[in-house]
Amino acid sequence: MIQKFLYGDPIPTEAVLAELPVCTAELPHLTQIIGKDDLFSFTSALSEEDIVYGLGEAPRGINKRGHIYESFNSDDPYHTEEKRSLYGSHNFIVVSGQTSYGVFVDCGAQVTFDIGYSSYDRLCITPSVKDFTLYIIDGKNAYDIIRQFRTIIGQSYIAPMWAFGFQQSRWSYASADEVRKVVAEYRKNHIPLDAVYLDIDYMEAYKDFTVSEERFPAFKDFAAEMREQDIHLVPIIDAGVKIEEGYSVYEEGKKNGYFCKRQDGTDFTAGVWPGRTHFPDFLNPEARRWFGQKYKVLLDAGIDGFWNDMNEPAMFYTDEGISEAVDYLKKFDFECNDSGKFFELGSRVGGLANRRKDYAAMYHNIGGRMVCHEQVHNLYGYYMTRAAAEAFQELSPDKTILMFSRSSYIGMHRYGGIWTGDNQSWWSHLLLNIKMMPSLNMCGFLYCGADLGGFGANCTRDLLLRWLAFGIFTPLMRNHSAWGTRQQECYAFGDTQAFKSIIDLRYRLIPYLYREYTNACKNNDLLFKPLAFDYPDDTTARHIEDQLLLGSSLMIAPIYEQNAVGRTVYLPESMRCVLFKNAEVSHSEVLPKGWHYITAALDEVPVFIRSGCSLPLCPPAESVARLSTSSLIEIEN
Numbered sequence: 001m002i003q004k005f006l007y008g009d010p011i012p013t014e015a016v017l018a019e020l021p022v023c024t025a026e027l028p029h030l031t032q033i034i035g036k037d038d039l040f041s042f043t044s045a046l047s048e049e050d051i052v053y054g055l056g057e058a059p060r061g062i063n064k065r066g067h068i069y070e071s072f073n074s075d076d077p078y079h080t081e082e083k084r085s086l087y088g089s090h091n092f093i094v095v096s097g098q099t100s101y102g103v104f105v106d107c108g109a110q111v112t113f114d115i116g117y118s119s120y121d122r123l124c125i126t127p128s129v130k131d132f133t134l135y136i137i138d139g140k141n142a143y144d145i146i147r148q149f150r151t152i153i154g155q156s157y158i159a160p161m162w163a164f165g166f167q168q169s170r171w172s173y174a175s176a177d178e179v180r181k182v183v184a185e186y187r188k189n190h191i192p193l194d195a196v197y198l199d200i201d202y203m204e205a206y207k208d209f210t211v212s213e214e215r216f217p218a219f220k221d222f223a224a225e226m227r228e229q230d231i232h233l234v235p236i237i238d239a240g241v242k243i244e245e246g247y248s249v250y251e252e253g254k255k256n257g258y259f260c261k262r263q264d265g266t267d268f269t270a271g272v273w274p275g276r277t278h279f280p281d282f283l284n285p286e287a288r289r290w291f292g293q294k295y296k297v298l299l300d301a302g303i304d305g306f307w308n309d310m311n312e313p314a315m316f317y318t319d320e321g322i323s324e325a326v327d328y329l330k331k332f333d334f335e336c337n338d339s340g341k342f343f344e345l346g347s348r349v350g351g352l353a354n355r356r357k358d359y360a361a362m363y364h365n366i367g368g369r370m371v372c373h374e375q376v377h378n379l380y381g382y383y384m385t386r387a388a389a390e391a392f393q394e395l396s397p398d399k400t401i402l403m404f405s406r407s408s409y410i411g412m413h414r415y416g417g418i419w420t421g422d423n424q425s426w427w428s429h430l431l432l433n434i435k436m437m438p439s440l441n442m443c444g445f446l447y448c449g450a451d452l453g454g455f456g457a458n459c460t461r462d463l464l465l466r467w468l469a470f471g472i473f474t475p476l477m478r479n480h481s482a483w484g485t486r487q488q489e490c491y492a493f494g495d496t497q498a499f500k501s502i503i504d505l506r507y508r509l510i511p512y513l514y515r516e517y518t519n520a521c522k523n524n525d526l527l528f529k530p531l532a533f534d535y536p537d538d539t540t541a542r543h544i545e546d547q548l549l550l551g552s553s554l555m556i557a558p559i560y561e562q563n564a565v566g567r568t569v570y571l572p573e574s575m576r577c578v579l580f581k582n583a584e585v586s587h588s589e590v591l592p593k594g595w596h597y598i599t600a601a602l603d604e605v606p607v608f609i610r611s612g613c614s615l616p617l618c619p620p621a622e623s624v625a626r627l628s629t630s631s632l633i634e635i636e637n
């Protein structure tokens with residue numbers, strides 16, 4: 001049962017598609033209190049055994065208990081445990097215990113979830129505004145509640161099958177020849193590959209919907225040349241539009257009033273990669289349609305995949321921020337001997353990016369009304385992706401375009417997937433990636449994945465191999481790394497056989513993965529599930545967070561610790577443990593329910609087949625187009 005409660009006059013988010021009546025009965029499960037600044041808080045007691053699921057892209061474990069989270073889409077590459085916000089805001093939680101219930105706070109502004117942080121036995125949810133919609137969902141258990149929630153928010157975006165191939169990215173492959181070299185290395189080493197990403201340097205001066213003639217001459221021919229080798233080029237699109245006289249996107253946006261404004265009605269300006277930019281007002285349907293149509297120039301060049309970036313939106317600086325910092329510096333007493341003042345100096349100068357003050361100075365045109373960005377901050381990336389997806393339906397009705405975004409909100413799951421932003425080459429981020437997948441699925445995001453190998457910092461061979469050994473199960477399987485870091489393509493660490501061993505297995509698994517993924521999308525189900533969802537009476541399974549159920553037949557138990565030669569694995573029922581090496585079965589054994597120690601070398605991957613299930617495998621191939629799905633073998637349990 002789902003009940004909808006309305007507070008004030010919320011700005012529509014279109015996260016929920018189902019038309020539900022507004023409930024006037026008393027709010028179940030939560031106590032409503034009015035606190036500071038007349039803001040509502042909703043609290044509830046948490047009992048010792050309660051687990052709290054949800055929140056999608058958020059730090060820490062599958063059970064969100066013990067921490068405080070702030071839904072406020074943030075461009076922050078250091079996803080450490082104490083962080084409260086990441087790039088997406090997914091305000092759905094499920095309290096699972098003696099009584100279970102779900103809560104969705106539909107609100108484009110910041111929402112705080114104190115899940116047993118201030119007090120371990122208390123949940124407290126506080127929207128930062130007075131206008132929002134609250135949904136309370138009752139059901140048999142957490143899984144049932146999640147399925148009901150997924151039903152009201154509509155079916156998740158289904159990516160094309162080629163997007164289940166392995167994808168190589170880097171900031172940046174800055175010329176056609178560099179891309180050719182990457183492809184040649186993969187093909188020479190017979191490591192499968194389906195896509196190469198074009199980061200910001202493919203553009204002319206970081207201007208959206210342009211291609212550098214100098215570095216990527218005859219782009220359409222180049223895209224065709226790549227497609228002949230079964231390679232899809234996937235260019236990045238950034239939210240900010242460069243301010244430059246004569247640049248048509250800028251000129252049109254300015255002329256038609258499609259950019260976000262300052263309070264005085266002038267176009268809001270902030271610095272991002274191209275220097276000073278304006279932000280398209282994606283919340284205005286006309287501006288959204290205009291921006292969406294811009295993708296046509298790349299679709300016409302043969303492109304069929306995109307990633308939308310910097311759409312929190314990220315702001316490196318504003319002129320206002322710089323002048324405040326400069327004024328501060330001018331007045332600074334350098335003779336003073338107060339270390340507190342020196343710390344303040346550092347934060348004044350170092351804190352120019354993504355200032356709340358700047359977000360508060362930006363305005364949208366929503367139905368003719370000027371709305372402060374702070375009220376709808378979490379919707380911006382969602383509506384950018386919606387702009388593209390709606391245009392694709394019109395421009396490319398017969399072909400599914402790959403689309404995923406950095407920033408997101410529930411509702412965007414119908415238009416594209418997400419990648420989890422700028423992580424680091426840290427073992428802890430491999431574990432975070434594992435734990436985040438089921439939470440993302442709960443909130444509707446099924447086509448997702450992390451930057452495999454880590455974006456920032458220098459990756460090592462062992463980390464990349466272990467990360468790929470998990471990444472072969474995630475729908476988006478993309479190796480991406482930052483400018484200035486060590487190269488981390490699969491051929492960059494000397495021998496390539498171990499990498500081939502793992503990625504070949506991915507391709508053998510695609511028939512299973514793609515079937516289970518599309519079924520999960522169509523049936524509002526999860527691709528990745530915590531063990532507790534299918535083994536609700538097993539008290540050990542209930543608390544396991546580093547093993548996941550994958551589709552209907554498999555359980556996975558990735559190795560995520562440096563130097564580990566294996567790991568303990570809990571089987572909630574008898575399962576067949578299959579160890580793959582060189583994408584062939586090197587060991588297969590039925591193990592009883594209980595704890596086991598499983599060893600796997602860096603080039604090996606263990607997979608567990610559930611009782612009564614089977615795993616179909618196709619022969620390996622170097623691209624999805626070359627997969628033969630007609631000759632499947634089945635490994636049964």
Ligand code: GLC
Nearest residue numbers: 170171199200309406421422
């Ligand atoms: C942002 C993106 C990253 C990209 C970089 C340059 O940091 O998150 O993936 O490589 O910008 O475009």
